[in-house]
Amino acid sequence: MRDNIEQRACDLAVYIIENKSTVRAAAAQFGVSKSTVHKDLVERLPHFNRTLYLQVKNVLEENKAERHIRGGMATRRKYRGV
Numbered sequence: 001m002r003d004n005i006e007q008r009a010c011d012l013a014v015y016i017i018e019n020k021s022t023v024r025a026a027a028a029q030f031g032v033s034k035s036t037v038h039k040d041l042v043e044r045l046p047h048f049n050r051t052l053y054l055q056v057k058n059v060l061e062e063n064k065a066e067r068h069i070r071g072g073m074a075t076r077r078k079y080r081g082v
Contacts, residue, residue, distance in 0.1 A: 006048055008032075009040035013049075013056040016041070022063050 008030070016026050027037045041060065046053040 005040065005044060009045045010049060010052060012037055012040055013045055013052045016059050017052075017055050020059060020062075023060070 012026050012030060015021060015029060016023075019025070021029075023034050023037045023041075027034045030037070041053070041056055045056070
């Protein structure tokens with residue numbers, strides 16, 4: 001995967017957009033770290049595919065806005081034993 005970083009960044013972006021996925025889920029799917037996914041999407045992608053970057057940026061911002069809700073629900077499930 002290291003050979004073509006631009007292709008990996010595009011593939012990650014498409015995966016996140018299509019699945020409304022989180023950075024963690026994309027990292028697990030592609031077998032790379034969260035840091036790599038974030039760096040590919042935020043730092044590398046805007047230089048060679050601006051339109052794809054703007055689309056993935058919206059999904060990432062939506063995930064960031066909702067993460068406190070997901071965390072609360074996970075804690076609730078943990079203590080309810082569900």
